Amino acid sequence: xxxxxxxLGYVGLPLSLQFARSGVTVLGLDIDPAxxxxxxxxxxxxxxxESAALVxxxxxxxxxxxxxxxxxxxxxxxxxxxxxxxxxxxxxxxxFITETxxxxxxxxxxxxxxxxxxxxxxxxxxxxxxxVLEAGSGLKAGADFHLAFSPEREDPAHPASKVANIPKVVxxxxxxxxxxxxxxxxxxxxxxxxVSSCRVAEATKLLENIFRSVNxxxxxxxxxxYAAMGIDVWEVIAAAKTKPFGFMAFYPGxxxxxxxxxxxxxxxxxxxxxxxxxxxxxELAGEINTxxxxxxxxxxxxxxxxRKKAVNGSRVLILGLAYKPNVDDExxxxxxxxxxxxxxxxxxxxxxxxxxxxxxxxxxxxxxxxLRSVNWDHSTVAGFDAVIIATNHxxxxxxxxxxxxPCIVDARNAxxxxxxxxxxxxxx
Ligand SMILES: NC(=O)c1ccc[n+]([C@@H]2O[C@H](COP(=O)([O-])OP(=O)(O)OC[C@H]3O[C@@H](n4cnc5c(N)ncnc54)[C@H](O)[C@@H]3O)[C@@H](O)[C@H]2O)c1
Numbered sequence: 001x002x003x004x005x006x007x008l009g010y011v012g013l014p015l016s017l018q019f020a021r022s023g024v025t026v027l028g029l030d031i032d033p034a035x036x037x038x039x040x041x042x043x044x045x046x047x048x049x050e051s052a053a054l055v056x057x058x059x060x061x062x063x064x065x066x067x068x069x070x071x072x073x074x075x076x077x078x079x080x081x082x083x084x085x086x087x088x089x090x091x092x093x094x095x096f097i098t099e100t101x102x103x104x105x106x107x108x109x110x111x112x113x114x115x116x117x118x119x120x121x122x123x124x125x126x127x128x129x130x131x132v133l134e135a136g137s138g139l140k141a142g143a144d145f146h147l148a149f150s151p152e153r154e155d156p157a158h159p160a161s162k163v164a165n166i167p168k169v170v171x172x173x174x175x176x177x178x179x180x181x182x183x184x185x186x187x188x189x190x191x192x193x194x195v196s197s198c199r200v201a202e203a204t205k206l207l208e209n210i211f212r213s214v215n216x217x218x219x220x221x222x223x224x225x226y227a228a229m230g231i232d233v234w235e236v237i238a239a240a241k242t243k244p245f246g247f248m249a250f251y252p253g254x255x256x257x258x259x260x261x262x263x264x265x266x267x268x269x270x271x272x273x274x275x276x277x278x279x280x281x282x283e284l285a286g287e288i289n290t291x292x293x294x295x296x297x298x299x300x301x302x303x304x305x306x307r308k309k310a311v312n313g314s315r316v317l318i319l320g321l322a323y324k325p326n327v328d329d330e331x332x333x334x335x336x337x338x339x340x341x342x343x344x345x346x347x348x349x350x351x352x353x354x355x356x357x358x359x360x361x362x363x364x365x366x367x368x369x370x371l372r373s374v375n376w377d378h379s380t381v382a383g384f385d386a387v388i389i390a391t392n393h394x395x396x397x398x399x400x401x402x403x404x405x406p407c408i409v410d411a412r413n414a415x416x417x418x419x420x421x422x423x424x425x426x427x428x
Contacts, residue, residue, distance in 0.1 A: 115181055315350070
């Protein structure tokens with residue numbers, strides 16, 4: 001069996017490797033020529049995906065990458081894993097999906113299965129993508145080609161996040177589409193969870209991400225409320241977590257980051273308006289979570305003030321640029337917001353992140369492109385008036401931080417087990 005996977009990013013690349021390991025020949029399609037060259041040379045550009053795993057499949061002839069979309073004629077199935085961001089008005093931007101559809105459509109053969117994996121609002125697969133594919137190919141979904149949606153559930157760098165072991169929800173445009181998609185994923189993934197439609201599958205992924213966003217907002221709110229009462233929310237969560245049922249621990253932080261949780265819920269908000277529905281939980285969670293970087297900056301100002309220093313003119317180090325521990329993914333990271341807020345207040349800001357040595361040019365934060373992580377040594381770290389822990393990478397030596405920095409603002413409870421001096425650490 002030969003399939004194509006479109007979009008060789010955090011989702012498409014590990015999925016490609018899992019299919020390749022399962023004996024399926026995978027043609028990876030992407031529009032980024034640099035990625036194609038690197039992947040064909042067996043070089044992974046994602047920290048937690050080892051090049052060795054890629055080399056093995058490239059050498060075995062099970063994986064190759066290309067930018068030539070006409071080659072979908074060679075495959076039985078196409079899986080689409082392209083980005084689904086928000087535009088500058090915070091509305092869904094499904095142009096990556098529709099552009100992919102336009103590139104595929106002229107080459108689509110009768111009998112091909114097309115599956116969308118990108119997180120999106122209900123209706124994207126059976127309305128938007130279907131229309132583009134039908135218009136460009138002259139074929140009919142359900143009759144001439146099969147169409148399905150199956151959400152990606154990857155949690156990069158999470159030990160339990162192994163593509164093969166994560167149950168795969170699948171919804172088809174018709175029962176025959178569902179049967180084809182179930183058979184396809186069954187080759188590479190242990191548990192398949194069929195649902196009645198593409199829309200149910202799309203809505204399932206949104207529920208999962210909204211659930212996280214709302215619960216993170218809840219603990220972020222409680223962090224602020226409990227702190228005012230002199231209660232440490234981290235201790236409270238650790239205690240609540242001992243309940244064997246009916247509680248699931250979520251942790252506060254400096255704000256939401258990454259490609260999913262800050263973005264996906266608003267796909268539903270936008271779509272809900274078409275049905276005269278409001279998504280108040282989503283909006284409220286968004287409001288609370290986006291207020292967190294300012295909360296952290298205010299705590300940093302308090303901490304500096306206690307040392308008779310103003311934010312204006314202070315040297316502040318952001319520890320961790322990635323949006324979560326132990327990954328190199330800094331998309332939508334709240335660290336960028338912290339750096340902006342601090343700069344606006346006149347601070348001299350730098351960052352340290354062992355996994356992000358230099359900031360790549362991005363659409364969202366062009367002003368930081370080219371900025372390099374500072375070195376991790378005594379004189380560098382001690383040269384900052386305050387260090388804000390935005391991401392708790394495990395590889396950072398927090399005891400060294402305590403030994404070197406006079407003032408630490410901790411948004412991740414990273415200093416909990418570390419020997420510190422009185423009034424040195426400010427939880428934020
Ligand atoms: N990263 C995650 O942990 C995660 C988890 C679950 C779901 N998702 C969802 O999966 C989807 C993909 O996310 P990702 O993190 O893999 O994104 P990514 O940015 O890492 O990768 C997307 C890839 O698609 C390529 N691409 C863009 N437009 C293209 C086009 N028209 N044709 C072919 N290739 C194109 C890009 O060059 C890139 O290599 C998104 O909808 C995201 O919300 C991501």
